[in-house]
Amino acid sequence: MPSNSTGQIVVVGLSSLLVIALGAMLSMYFGRRAKNSADWLAAPGQLPLIVVVITQFATAVGGGVLIAHVGIAYSYGWSVFAYEACVVLGFFGLALIARWLREQRFTTVPDIVSRLFGANKTVTAVAGIAALIVPFGALSTQFVAFAKLFSLLTGIPAALLILTIMLGSLVFVLPGGLTSVAWTDFVFGIFKIIMSLVVAGYAIHLAGGWSGITSNVPTHLWLPSAVTAAGGERIWLWVAAIVPGTMTNQLYFQRVFATKNVGDARRGLVLSGLTILVAGVYAGCIGLAVRAMNPTLGNPEAAAGWLITRLPTALLAVYGAFLVATIISVTGAALQSVVANITRDLYQNVFGHTRSDRQTVSLSRLFTVIVAAIAGALAIAFPSALGWLVASYAYSAATLAAPIFLGYLLRKRYLLRPFAALGSMIAGIAGCATAQIIGTTVPYVVYGIAASVLALLAFGVGERVPTTTPELSSLES
Numbered sequence: 001m002p003s004n005s006t007g008q009i010v011v012v013g014l015s016s017l018l019v020i021a022l023g024a025m026l027s028m029y030f031g032r033r034a035k036n037s038a039d040w041l042a043a044p045g046q047l048p049l050i051v052v053v054i055t056q057f058a059t060a061v062g063g064g065v066l067i068a069h070v071g072i073a074y075s076y077g078w079s080v081f082a083y084e085a086c087v088v089l090g091f092f093g094l095a096l097i098a099r100w101l102r103e104q105r106f107t108t109v110p111d112i113v114s115r116l117f118g119a120n121k122t123v124t125a126v127a128g129i130a131a132l133i134v135p136f137g138a139l140s141t142q143f144v145a146f147a148k149l150f151s152l153l154t155g156i157p158a159a160l161l162i163l164t165i166m167l168g169s170l171v172f173v174l175p176g177g178l179t180s181v182a183w184t185d186f187v188f189g190i191f192k193i194i195m196s197l198v199v200a201g202y203a204i205h206l207a208g209g210w211s212g213i214t215s216n217v218p219t220h221l222w223l224p225s226a227v228t229a230a231g232g233e234r235i236w237l238w239v240a241a242i243v244p245g246t247m248t249n250q251l252y253f254q255r256v257f258a259t260k261n262v263g264d265a266r267r268g269l270v271l272s273g274l275t276i277l278v279a280g281v282y283a284g285c286i287g288l289a290v291r292a293m294n295p296t297l298g299n300p301e302a303a304a305g306w307l308i309t310r311l312p313t314a315l316l317a318v319y320g321a322f323l324v325a326t327i328i329s330v331t332g333a334a335l336q337s338v339v340a341n342i343t344r345d346l347y348q349n350v351f352g353h354t355r356s357d358r359q360t361v362s363l364s365r366l367f368t369v370i371v372a373a374i375a376g377a378l379a380i381a382f383p384s385a386l387g388w389l390v391a392s393y394a395y396s397a398a399t400l401a402a403p404i405f406l407g408y409l410l411r412k413r414y415l416l417r418p419f420a421a422l423g424s425m426i427a428g429i430a431g432c433a434t435a436q437i438i439g440t441t442v443p444y445v446v447y448g449i450a451a452s453v454l455a456l457l458a459f460g461v462g463e464r465v466p467t468t469t470p471e472l473s474s475l476e477s
Helices: 006-031 037-041 049-060 063-095 098-104 109-117 121-154 158-173 178-206 209-216 224-228 232-247 250-257 262-275 277-293 300-308 313-350 357-381 386-410 418-438 444-460 470-476
Strands: none
Touching (some): 049 178, 049 250, 049 262, 049 313, 063 224, 063 250, 063 277, 063 300, 063 313, 098 109, 109 386, 109 418, 121 158, 121 313, 121 357, 178 209, 178 313, 209 277, 232 444, 250 262, 277 300, 313 357, 418 444
């Protein structure tokens, strides 16, 4: 049973509803900027640099940080920064091709594969499904995280909480798609950065200050050397799963596509990566503070929930609003990303259906409601979805990393054909599945990516791009 009083529960409920209502108003206001289906699906060339940076942060920092990252800090101290460093490296890797991505004005990840290897419905379908796996997994996982945090606090049934956050996510997306999601995330992202630091500071205060933490937490968890306290094997697992998973996450690609100018594409990703370190500060301080106050907590991922029950009413209300803002900003972004794949890649490009601009927006909104309902149902049926999220990152990275990044490197030297992309993606899936079934020591995503790379080199590296003759160059110019 929750240990908070009825008054505190009411305060948290009201603050949470206030956040959702504020999000709805912001979404409707900014949604007016979406003039057509392109604005709804991709917001091309609309977002200034500061909005790109903050909305990337808001998208990356969700329920995983609130639960899993705090749990990492509780168990392994500052090793949480090793995890955050993997996310930062993923952003930096994506920044290497950001300028080209922005210049090409893509809408979704399958657009990239089609541009590199040529248009092909089968390739688009496989790439589209691979691209939507991660945001759909993130969507269900955020629903689960919200239910776990607030059911512990309020005693409200998880199914009702999931329904609440599902409806809240819809009001973020429906008015203007990515246009409304990005600008709403910008406002919430600023709030999240401020509250991350405030709550982290208060957690340290509750633990008796930094001296209280250092006197009650094992030394190897809080010294600078604690960054490696999780152990080499676990850290390499993070590197293998998180770095390529970040580099192929369509949620981050979409912000690149939407930058106002080409120069902002790379700068936005580099700065966004650095803001992720704020999440490490938040998770590290809370994890260590709870470890100092309650070193015998059975489940490390319950550390954030344990802290909630120790907050005074005023801070609890603000923290509740912070939790809702953190989770709902990710669910809105993930929901819009999945719908963009379904509408653009599958409905239009694979099945060849065409509709007017207004009809496309209406259809996208219908898909949004359907996807949200499916994700909510799965979150209720399978409330331990975090494991599925890890698997979705692995399979998505194994499918898409080689075609996107190796294809980008080879595009000017070799003629890349659709069957090369298809072979690479199938090999990535097969390599992942085989290694997972066998139970290899090395993370199975490594085998998937390696198989995908080898298949692409085997099928794609053949005929060289013809050298342009001077006479032809003069004619072309």
